[in-house]
Each structure stands twice: as C-alpha cells, then as structure tokens.
Amino acid sequence: MNDFVTLAYLDSHQLLHRVQTIFRQPGRALVYVLVIGYFVMIQMLRSHTRLPVVAVAVPEPFASAIMFSFVALIGVITYGAASGFVGVFSSAADARFLCGSRIPEATVVTWLQLRRCASMVLRTAFAILLYAFVPHAVNFASTGLIGFTVIAGTLFTAATAVPMLKLRAAVGSRFARTFAAAIVAAGLLPLAILLGSLLSPGLDPWAHAIQSIGAGYAINALFHGNAAGLTSFYAAAAAMLCLSFVTGRDLYPELYASSLRVQTFRQRRRRLPGFVTGERAYQASGPLAPSRIFEGARGAWTIAWKEWIAFMRAPGARRMFWFGLIACALAGAILGNVAKHSRNPLGTALALGVSISNMVIIFITIASSFGLAEDLRKPLWWMGPDPIWLRLLAWVLATSWRLSICMAIGIIVFAATLGLSVIAVAGIPIAIATAVYLRSIGLALYALLPSGLDQRGPLAMLRALLTYLFALPAIAASVTAALITHSLAMSVSAGIALALAEALLLIAFAAVRIQGRGATFAQAEAA
Amino acid sequence: MPELLISDLKKSFGKTIAVDGVSFNVTGGEIVGLLGPNGAGKSTTFLCAAGLLRPDAGTFSWDGRELGSKRGQTIALISETPDVYPMLTVWEHMVFVAKSCRLPADWQARANDLLERFDMAAQRDTLGNALSKGMRQKTLVAATVLAATPVILFDEPMVGLDPLGQRELRGIIRHLRESGTAIVMSTHMLEQAQTICDRVVILKSGRIVASGTFEELQARSGTHGTAEDLFLELTR
Numbered sequence A: 001m002n003d004f005v006t007l008a009y010l011d012s013h014q015l016l017h018r019v020q021t022i023f024r025q026p027g028r029a030l031v032y033v034l035v036i037g038y039f040v041m042i043q044m045l046r047s048h049t050r051l052p053v054v055a056v057a058v059p060e061p062f063a064s065a066i067m068f069s070f071v072a073l074i075g076v077i078t079y080g081a082a083s084g085f086v087g088v089f090s091s092a093a094d095a096r097f098l099c100g101s102r103i104p105e106a107t108v109v110t111w112l113q114l115r116r117c118a119s120m121v122l123r124t125a126f127a128i129l130l131y132a133f134v135p136h137a138v139n140f141a142s143t144g145l146i147g148f149t150v151i152a153g154t155l156f157t158a159a160t161a162v163p164m165l166k167l168r169a170a171v172g173s174r175f176a177r178t179f180a181a182a183i184v185a186a187g188l189l190p191l192a193i194l195l196g197s198l199l200s201p202g203l204d205p206w207a208h209a210i211q212s213i214g215a216g217y218a219i220n221a222l223f224h225g226n227a228a229g230l231t232s233f234y235a236a237a238a239a240m241l242c243l244s245f246v247t248g249r250d251l252y253p254e255l256y257a258s259s260l261r262v263q264t265f266r267q268r269r270r271r272l273p274g275f276v277t278g279e280r281a282y283q284a285s286g287p288l289a290p291s292r293i294f295e296g297a298r299g300a301w302t303i304a305w306k307e308w309i310a311f312m313r314a315p316g317a318r319r320m321f322w323f324g325l326i327a328c329a330l331a332g333a334i335l336g337n338v339a340k341h342s343r344n345p346l347g348t349a350l351a352l353g354v355s356i357s358n359m360v361i362i363f364i365t366i367a368s369s370f371g372l373a374e375d376l377r378k379p380l381w382w383m384g385p386d387p388i389w390l391r392l393l394a395w396v397l398a399t400s401w402r403l404s405i406c407m408a409i410g411i412i413v414f415a416a417t418l419g420l421s422v423i424a425v426a427g428i429p430i431a432i433a434t435a436v437y438l439r440s441i442g443l444a445l446y447a448l449l450p451s452g453l454d455q456r457g458p459l460a461m462l463r464a465l466l467t468y469l470f471a472l473p474a475i476a477a478s479v480t481a482a483l484i485t486h487s488l489a490m491s492v493s494a495g496i497a498l499a500l501a502e503a504l505l506l507i508a509f510a511a512v513r514i515q516g517r518g519a520t521f522a523q524a525e526a527a
Numbered sequence B: 001m002p003e004l005l006i007s008d009l010k011k012s013f014g015k016t017i018a019v020d021g022v023s024f025n026v027t028g029g030e031i032v033g034l035l036g037p038n039g040a041g042k043s044t045t046f047l048c049a050a051g052l053l054r055p056d057a058g059t060f061s062w063d064g065r066e067l068g069s070k071r072g073q074t075i076a077l078i079s080e081t082p083d084v085y086p087m088l089t090v091w092e093h094m095v096f097v098a099k100s101c102r103l104p105a106d107w108q109a110r111a112n113d114l115l116e117r118f119d120m121a122a123q124r125d126t127l128g129n130a131l132s133k134g135m136r137q138k139t140l141v142a143a144t145v146l147a148a149t150p151v152i153l154f155d156e157p158m159v160g161l162d163p164l165g166q167r168e169l170r171g172i173i174r175h176l177r178e179s180g181t182a183i184v185m186s187t188h189m190l191e192q193a194q195t196i197c198d199r200v201v202i203l204k205s206g207r208i209v210a211s212g213t214f215e216e217l218q219a220r221s222g223t224h225g226t227a228e229d230l231f232l233e234l235t236r
Helices: A001-025 A026-047 A062-082 A092-099 A105-133 A140-159 A163-169 A173-199 A199-211 A217-222 A227-247 A250-272 A280-283 A299-312 A316-339 A345-367 A388-416 A421-448 A452-456 A458-485 A488-514 A518-526 B041-051 B090-100 B108-117 B134-148 B163-178 B190-196 B215-223 B227-233
Strands: B003-013 B016-027 B031-035 B055-062 B066-069 B075-078 B151-155 B181-188 B199-202 B207-212
Touching: A001 A026, A001 A105, A001 A452, A062 A140, A062 A173, A062 A199, A062 A217, A062 B181, A092 A250, A092 B090, A092 B151, A105 A140, A105 A163, A105 A227, A105 A250, A105 A458, A140 A163, A140 A217, A140 A227, A163 A173, A163 A227, A163 A250, A163 B075, A173 A199, A173 A316, A199 A217, A199 B190, A217 A227, A217 B055, A217 B227, A299 B134, A316 A345, A316 A388, A316 B151, A345 A388, A345 A421, A388 A421, A421 A458, A421 A488, A452 A458, A452 B215, A458 A488, A488 B016, A518 B227, B003 B041, B003 B181, B016 B031, B016 B181, B041 B075, B041 B108, B041 B151, B041 B181, B075 B134, B090 B108, B090 B134, B108 B134, B134 B163, B163 B181, B163 B190, B190 B227, B199 B215, B199 B227, B207 B215, B207 B227, B215 B227
Parallel strands: B031 B181, B031 B199, B075 B151, B151 B181
Antiparallel strands: B003 B016, B003 B055, B055 B066, B199 B207
C-alpha cells in the first residue's frame, strides 16, 4: 500500500504544480474560468427546462454496427500494443525514476496502467461533456447514459495495452499482431456486412444472421442504463486491469521503448495530424525523389511545398489520408441511402447534414491540437521577406487540403446516392471553406494560448464554441443573400466569402501574436 | 572493491548491429571513459546496462552477483538530456527517491547535505522545468547519490554546459569516485576524458577496438600525439 502512496505522491504533486502554474498566468486561468462558467450556466439553463431522460433506442443494423465497431476498435488498439505502441511512461524522467526505484515492477506497471486509463477516461468524459454542452438540443441526461457505456468501453480498451505488450514480449510481435489482426477482422467483417446491407439488399440475409447474435440488443441495453450489463462491462475492464498486475513483470524495456515511440508520434501528430511515421517508415518510403508538385512555389508558398514533401515522405500520413477518404465516401453512401429511403429525402438530408457537421466540428476540436513549435524554433522558417501572415496562410492551406478533400468526397458520394447534384455543387466549396475556417480558428487560439495542455483541455471547448459563434455571421450573410437574390449560388457564395474573410482575420491575429516570438511560442507549447 | 562487469553484450535493431559482444568492467571508485564515434554503440550499451533496453545477449553483474531485469536499481543512467520531472521541485525529487527507495528515516538530513554540497540549496523549491541543464544534471546526481546507487553512467555529461558548469560537474564526478561509486562516462571531449578518466574503452561499430589507460593505448599504438590523434588512429 505504501508503494501506491509513494506513486500517488509523485502524480498528485505534479498535478498540483501544473494547476498552480496555470493559475499564475491570468490569461490561461481566465480560459479555465470561462469554460467552467459556461458549463455551469448551460446546466442551470437546462435544469429549468426539465428535459426528460430519453434513452436512445438505436435501430438495427446500426446498433449491431456500433458493437462491431467497438470490437474493431479494440482490435486496432491491441494491434498498436502488439506493434509496441503503448504510452505508459509520461516522459523519459518517468521511466528513469520509476525503473530505478525499489517499488516492485508489477506495482509500478499497474499504477502506470491505472494512470493511463484514468487519463483516457477523463478525456472521454470531457468529450462527452463537450458534446452534451455544445448549444444545440442534446439531452444531457440521455447523453450521460450513453456516456457510461462509452467510458466503460474506453476503460476496457485502454486496459488491454499492457497484457498485449506482454504477449508481444513473450511470444514475439508476429504472433501478437496476428492475434490483434484477428480481433480487428472479427469486428470489421460483420461491420462491413451490416453497413453493406444498407447499400446492397443482397447482403440482407447475412446482416440478419449477424443481428440475431444479439450485439445490437446488448448495445441498446447498455444505452438504456441496464445495471447488470453496465456492471459486467466495468467488471470486464477491472479484470483486464488485474491482468496488467499479473503480467506486469520484466517489462520495463518494452514499456520504455513503446513510450518513447508514442511520445515521438504525439509530437509529430501535433505538428501535422496523421504524421504517424517513425524513422523506419521514412526509410521504407524509398529514395527521396524531389517532388514536382508545388515546384514553382516561391516565397511564403514554399511552405506549402515543404509540407507537401513531408506528406509524401510519410507513409503513415498517406495511409491516414486514404483511410479518411474511404471512411468519408462510405459514410456518404450509407447516409445518402438512409435519406433516400426516408419519407422526406431532402429534409432528412438536411437534418443529417447538420448533425454530421456538428459531429465533425466536435471531433476535430477534440482530436486535434496545434503544434507549430517544430517550425517556429527553426531559423529557416523565419527566413525570407514575406510577412508572417502570408506564411501562416500558406501553412493553413497546406495543412487543410486533406480534410477538404475527405469532406468533399463524402458530400459527392452522398449527393450521388441521393441523385441531387445541387448538394455536391453547394457542398464542395462549403467543405473547402470549412476546413480552412476550422484550421484558422485553431491557429488563432494557438496564438492566444499555445500550451499543449490547454489545447487538450478548455481550449477544445472554447474552440468548439467559437466555431459556432464565428459561423453566425457567415450563416447570416448566406441567409440574407438567399432572401434578397433567391439564388442558392449567391447564398453559398456569400456565406463562403464571409467565412474565408473571417479566416483571414484570424490568421492576421495569429500573425500579430506570433511575430518575433517564435522561441517564446515554442517554449510555451511544451509547458 | 565491488565491480560492475558487463559481459558479451549484444544488441541489434533489425539488421543493424548496434553492439556486438562488448565486455568491460569498472570497479567502485573508478571512472571509465566509453569513447567512440557517433553510432559506435555507446548509448545503446548504456540503455541496456540501465535496464531500459532489452539486450539480445549478455550479462551484467555487480560485486559478483548477476543483475537481472531490476538492474536499474543498481545502475543509474544520466543521459545527455538530463530528464527530470518538469512539474516537481528539486526537493520533491528527493522526497520521491527517498520514498520509492525506502530509505531510512535520516534521509532528509542527507538530502539537505547533498543539496548544500552540490550548491543547489537555493534551488530546492524550483520546478524541474525552470532548471538549467547543469542544475538538472546535479538534481539527478543528488537523487542517485541519495538512493545510494553504486554505479552511475553519464552519457555525454559535458555537452551544453558552460565552463563553470563543466568544472562543477567534474568536481562532482571526482567526489563520487572518492566515495566509491563506479562511474562510466561517454564523451566526445577527449581532453576531458584524458583528464578525468582512469581508463578508457573505445568502441567502433559496436565492438571494442581498444581499452586501457591513455598511456597504455599510446604505447600500444605507437602514437605520441594528443588524445585526439590517438582516438582517430584507433577508430580509423
């Protein structure tokens, strides 16, 4: 027990100093106060409306699809662990001090697992809160019921990491990866059939057979707050944590190597989402031939050329891009099909569009944090006569095209499935403008508070709120243009023009903040 | 005197052989310099010795007793980028080491004495992220000495230190030697190595190409120039 007290001392004191550091800086403290104030205000407003707790009933085949998505997700996470990708040590110091301590390794490993699980559960809970508190008609209590299931799932998934790493150490990475791949396949195959049945009626018998397993029933029971179901789910997660204690012996070298790998990945991901490439992957990409695309770029636009080269030389980023592209196309096809077979296709399409947009905004604000330190601390980035705002604009465009293309493909497939080309014509420019707009808001907030910790915390909330707030003028312009001209083209153009103008203003704001303070930002980002 | 013995250490990363059958020893109260060009396998040797990297083969023993996977309790590694917890104060590092290593009750007096001796008393309540590189190194050394770790590996300890910092660290390393700590130090600063190390082990492409005192190596190779000339001759 004393050992756990010692480990608790380590983490509680770090947390205490982190909080003290934040509250010594009024700007950072203000953001935290604002966000907490917002949570309280919304909760107070909602408590007056007395929304009933409406348990969400997910229809088939979506309910079964959710369960098999979860199985596939467990498979992906365990595949990562089987490939030596588990971040349990928070830093090199963590590894050195804990490995050198006299605390039994199993205790340390269990503590590290608990800490990692707690961190993931907190982040998930924060994401659920964020979604529930964003100002649209989400019933908080209903979201909370689903939240319990999602948190149990997160806990279970996070707890699989150490046992899987032990399996890798014991029997080799090939066997461990095959095992994990089998879990992925066990999730993906039924998922593909279930979703495929929405597009092709020929798959219906297969889909019905999968639905009869009862996975969808289990999901709905969990979403309805079934006590026995939830207790079993949490017990399974706890059992997995116990397994960490049993298997957490003679594992320090593997944990150290995998933690370093995760830290390198996180640094790269903050700079450019999707850059999951290690040195080995760079080597695997073959000879580094110069790229002809953006070859003619001059001045600030050479940043676009640089980012393009980086993308082309990072197979992980390319894989992520293709995965996103396929996922968006698939989502477009499925949602298009759902809308097509509804009573009011256009109304359903619009409702789905709004709902998906909300999800995209929430997902992007939670999943992505900004990191420019790698660029800002390099003198090369500051060379050249072009103003900083132009360089930041080039950077924003160079790093938002992938999201633009993924969203545009989703919209095209959605429109094609529905047979409404007008959705594609209006949606593609909106998708491009949205990606630039979202990136600009992220950049402006980074320029305000560059700390990575803040970005994963209250700034994510602030970013979501500002995204909605700053969208209002663009929406107003679009509506006004529609009322005056009765033209969809004019309406879309007005909205896009205003959104892009706002994006430029946000970039200009970021430029003013960053100008001449590259080193300060690089330092603050790590804080 | 007790002795750290590293025997037949081997480590490969895929097809790249990083360390290929390295064996050497260092006794308590001795400083051994581990020299070699970049990529020679010095850091890999250190990581394996500290239990942070699993070697493919090889054994580590201290005072005749084989060290298993818990060798991190006997061998401390202080890397080129001395890693301290950014959100712990210097004193809290001491508290954590004392608690986690289950030190006897008088540890506070010893910790205070160490901070005084390393000229760090004023930084007692300073957070890790506000310490200079030299101070972070001193914090780690103080924590290691407090835990009574008998072997310390210094990976490029002088890099990035100002002349005063280098002098202070040299003084600390000599003091550790006098107190019976076995020290292995990797460095590219050959003059420093000549001044401070009792013996050197020179690695090239994962193998030991020479070992002994500078005088012995000079006599063996027939080179009578500087330490740099000797090093270049041996690693050519």
